[in-house]
Amino acid sequence: MGTRVLVVDDAATVRLFYRGVLTAIGCKVDEAWNGAEGLEKALRDPPDLMLVDVNMPHLDGYGFLRAVRQEPELQAIPAVMISTESTAADAAQAYAVGANMYLHKPVRPERLSGLVRVLLGMPPA
Structure with a gap:
């Protein structure tokens, strides 16, 4: 599990949902509950992908x-x-601030896992 995803979201239930989807496809997940914590974690150990909430x-x-x-x-x-x-x-x-993609919640698990696979160059399911 070398591929790391940083999930930055203040909702614990959302982070748990993303963690389940991501670990099922072989990703290691790190979590942050706000942007300040996320930035600190990204700078300390840069991930391969970031999933970021707005509010x-x-x-x-x-x-x-x-x-x-x-x-x-x-x-x-x-x-x-x-x-x-x-x-x-x-x-x-x-x-404008640098997102590569913008999705609306709620995101279906298969949509999220498919998108992550594409962005990380992983083989399709």
Whole structure:
């Protein structure tokens, strides 16, 4: 299990759901409950992929990705923003701060695992 995914979401149930989907396809999962903790963890041990919520305390997902994209060792890591916010403006803002993809919650497990496989170059299920 060499592929590492950092899940940054303030909801424990969402992190648990993502962990279940990701470990089932062979990923190692690290979790952060807000953008500040996520940034600290990403800088200490850069992941292969990041799944990021928008609305979080201390540092939201937009601020997190803005900070990540300013760090040379983190710039190329794919980031998927996953949020309940569903307007075109929300998606546009996510892409403007560096998201590679924007998904709306709730995300079906097969959609999430398929997307992660593609982004990480893993073979299809």
